[in-house]
Amino acid sequence: MSFFSYDMLKNLKPGEFAVYNFIISHMEKIPSMNIRELAEITGVSTTTVLRFCEKAGCEGYTEFKYRIKCRMSEPEGRNNYDSAPALQFIKNVERDELFQDKLGEVADLIAQSGQVIFSGDGEGRSLAQYGIYLFNSVGKAAFRCEKENGTVCPEKEIKSMLFILSVSGEDEEMVSLLNQYKESGAFVISITNTEQCLIAKMSDINFSCYMPETYGKNTGSVRGSQLPVIYILESLSAIISFRE
The missing domain is CATH 3.40.50.10490 (Glucose-6-phosphate isomerase like protein; domain 1)
Structure with a gap:
């Protein structure tokens, strides 16, 4: 399954897209970053990061990081294609x-x-x-x-x-x-x-x-x-x- 859905991406605001673009290209760094670090590196507020996490189906940044960590632990050979x-x-x-x-x-x-x-x-x-x-x-x-x-x-x-x-x-x-x-x-x-x-x-x-x-x-x-x-x-x- 795709971590981010079509409907979610279509409804992201510009600041939230900045968060998405960084995450998708640096996913391995997210589990070790706190919310302030992510907000600073993407040039947005921590509130924007939290809104992004909510749109991704998480109650907060901690849950979001956990889901990312689980996703990163999946075997690389697994077929992740989702049509x-x-x-x-x-x-x-x-x-x-x-x-x-x-x-x-x-x-x-x-x-x-x-x-x-x-x-x-x-x-x-x-x-x-x-x-x-x-x-x-x-x-x-x-x-x-x-x-x-x-x-x-x-x-x-x-x-x-x-x-x-x-x-x-x-x-x-x-x-x-x-x-x-x-x-x-x-x-x-x-x-x-x-x-x-x-x-x-x-x-x-x-x-x-x-x-x-x-x-x-x-x-x-x-x-x-x-x-x-x-x-x-x-x-x-x-x-x-x-x-x-």
Whole structure:
């Protein structure tokens, strides 16, 4: 089971998200930290930390630390994958008229654009390639942004669209690329894990997934389900194909 649920993450306030981001990346440190230390290192009040613990289903910080300690003691080889948050996301947005309207709006913008330039960081790199395949399959010119080759945004009259896939939404290279494209007149769409990250705030339209992340205590890696991203990309290509 995921330690943090989709519904919990979606309802976190910015300060509480700062606590979450630190915990998920430094889970092994939490059992030895007191509440004041956690509050100080995340730049929030102890009250904010307590609210976070309550939203995580704990009566206080002591119980929260105990649950973290128990989670860290689980064998690394155990299968911790939980599909429930991703499936819940898809179930929720299928019934969300505002979300479906946003998909339709973005699909229309993509159809009207001259070309779509994809870029992603981490797992987003592979998903960007999948997005290119999907859009090309419905007759839309889509390419990968090759940063290492110095690719820049084409002239404004081409009506280019930049599509960024970034879990953290804070990658320095992605932020720089987004800024460059916006200055060149491109419309920017992004898919990030939260709407509170820099890339989401800089984008013209953002889809946020709020997927719980899993922490590998041996590798130190942090990962989250990418099923919502695939759902969004496939939905957009299906809408474009249907409206052609």
